[in-house]
Amino acid sequence: MKAILIVFLAVFCLAVQADEDRYLLLGDFLPELAREIGPNELVYAEGGVSLVRVPVSQVEQFSRIVHDHYKACGGFMDVTHEIRKGRSAARLVWEYADPKDSGFEFAVRGDAFVADMVSMVSKDAYWNVLKSLEAMGSRSATNAKGAAAQKWIQGQATELTSGMPNVRVWTVETDHFFANKQASVVLTLEGTQPNLPAVVLGAHMDTITQSFTSDKQPGADDDGSGSALLLETLRVLKQSGAKFERTVHLVWYAAEEWGLVGSQFVVDAFVDKGLAVDAVLQFDMVGYNSSADDDNIYLLTDYTNPALTETLRRVIETYTDAKVGTTECGYACSDHASWHKKGFAAAVPFEASFSNMNGRLHTQNDKTDVLDVDHAIRFVKSAVAFVGEVGRVLPPQPKH
Numbered sequence: 001m002k003a004i005l006i007v008f009l010a011v012f013c014l015a016v017q018a019d020e021d022r023y024l025l026l027g028d029f030l031p032e033l034a035r036e037i038g039p040n041e042l043v044y045a046e047g048g049v050s051l052v053r054v055p056v057s058q059v060e061q062f063s064r065i066v067h068d069h070y071k072a073c074g075g076f077m078d079v080t081h082e083i084r085k086g087r088s089a090a091r092l093v094w095e096y097a098d099p100k101d102s103g104f105e106f107a108v109r110g111d112a113f114v115a116d117m118v119s120m121v122s123k124d125a126y127w128n129v130l131k132s133l134e135a136m137g138s139r140s141a142t143n144a145k146g147a148a149a150q151k152w153i154q155g156q157a158t159e160l161t162s163g164m165p166n167v168r169v170w171t172v173e174t175d176h177f178f179a180n181k182q183a184s185v186v187l188t189l190e191g192t193q194p195n196l197p198a199v200v201l202g203a204h205m206d207t208i209t210q211s212f213t214s215d216k217q218p219g220a221d222d223d224g225s226g227s228a229l230l231l232e233t234l235r236v237l238k239q240s241g242a243k244f245e246r247t248v249h250l251v252w253y254a255a256e257e258w259g260l261v262g263s264q265f266v267v268d269a270f271v272d273k274g275l276a277v278d279a280v281l282q283f284d285m286v287g288y289n290s291s292a293d294d295d296n297i298y299l300l301t302d303y304t305n306p307a308l309t310e311t312l313r314r315v316i317e318t319y320t321d322a323k324v325g326t327t328e329c330g331y332a333c334s335d336h337a338s339w340h341k342k343g344f345a346a347a348v349p350f351e352a353s354f355s356n357m358n359g360r361l362h363t364q365n366d367k368t369d370v371l372d373v374d375h376a377i378r379f380v381k382s383a384v385a386f387v388g389e390v391g392r393v394l395p396p397q398p399k400h
């Protein structure tokens with residue numbers, strides 16, 4: 001009897017969990033969209049931003065319809081955890097519409113040791129990591145492969161930094177919908193002046209396709225290219241033997257594709273722990289080189305900080321021969337928006353002008369065969385140079 005009761009309760013809880021409501025923030029939510037989506041409720045709307053309540057069983061369909069509606073992609077942010085904490089709907093909508101614009105330009109010195117570090121970037125090492133990520137088949141935040149991918153990235157980060165003092169690898173869980181599936185991974189390299197606000201470099205580890213249950217979601221460009229970039233950056237930081245005055249955090253976010261879920265939990269964890277941050281970079285899709293573009297690296301001008309973006313432009317132009325342009329997503333298209341929303345300065349170097357990006361994203365054909373390693377390496381070099389300049393490198397002292 002007791003066993004039957006336990007089974008009944010377990011099934012009941014699962015059913016309740018499967019049918020729970022998720023709260024999604026997005027831009028203009030049109031009435032015809034609401035009708036198409038089925039059960040949903042507009043909770044609050046102001047200034048072109050809407051908060052919608054959708055049963056979890058509808059989120060996949062919601063994402064698909066929002067994508068179709070906005071032709072290419074259309075972002076939404078899952079803020080269920082904020083509502084559960086008792087945050088008001090109006091405040092969340094207001095914050096999304098008008099985040100604080102903090103940040104300042106950093107001096108870019110042009111430093112010989114930073115140039116040495118940039119020259120240590122290895123095409124082969126980068127490509128091997130990217131191939132391993134692609135070969136996993138899927139890194140979805142909702143299946144066992146996504147959990148395995150997290151463990152693999154965590155293992156690589158730990159192995160690459162073995163023997164380095166002041167390094168910590170830790171994880172940030174997302175909410176129960178993703179629990180035991182995929183957590184975000186953070187590698188913290190403590191600076192010699194730990195009271196200085198830190199530098200954060202991020203990418204998202206998860207993948208998705210329009211067939212959500214598929215195990216063919218290779219996500220080579222979106223965002224294997226950014227995830228591999230962080231590991232290659234880490235390898236170079238170690239090889240250089242340098243220290244940095246600022247603390248540097250490398251973050252592989254979970255569940256970006258489900259509404260920037262992992263990154264919102266990471267930002268909350270940083271705020272809760274009182275970890276100060278001056279600069280956030282997001283690397284999401286850096287491997288596709290469009291022949292239709294004149295420039296090489298495109299800096300996003302929306303949901304980003306202008307002063308930090310200008311600093312990044314100067315870093316790129318000082319240490320690489322990449323030509324820099326600008327573009328915009330038009331919506332909260334990746335994890336930088338989670339930081340931006342909470343008032344942190346973020347910048348995003350992107351592979352192409354928005355309309356010329358890799359059209360294979362979110363398909364089973366998002367593979368390395370159409371990627372250009374030389375293009376991706378421009379971004380890895382930019383990342384290394386940014387850490388050297390803004391993180392304030394201290395070259396290793398010669399041993400006597």
Ligand code: BES
Binds near residue numbers: 073257258361
């Ligand atoms: N990598 C994509 C989109 C993207 C495009 C990021 C341009 C950065 C610059 C990202 O993973 C993605 O698919 N985002 C979603 C929105 C997200 C909130 C679910 C999208 O574009 O629909």
Ligand code: ZN
Binds near residue numbers: 222257362
């Ligand atoms: Zn994506």
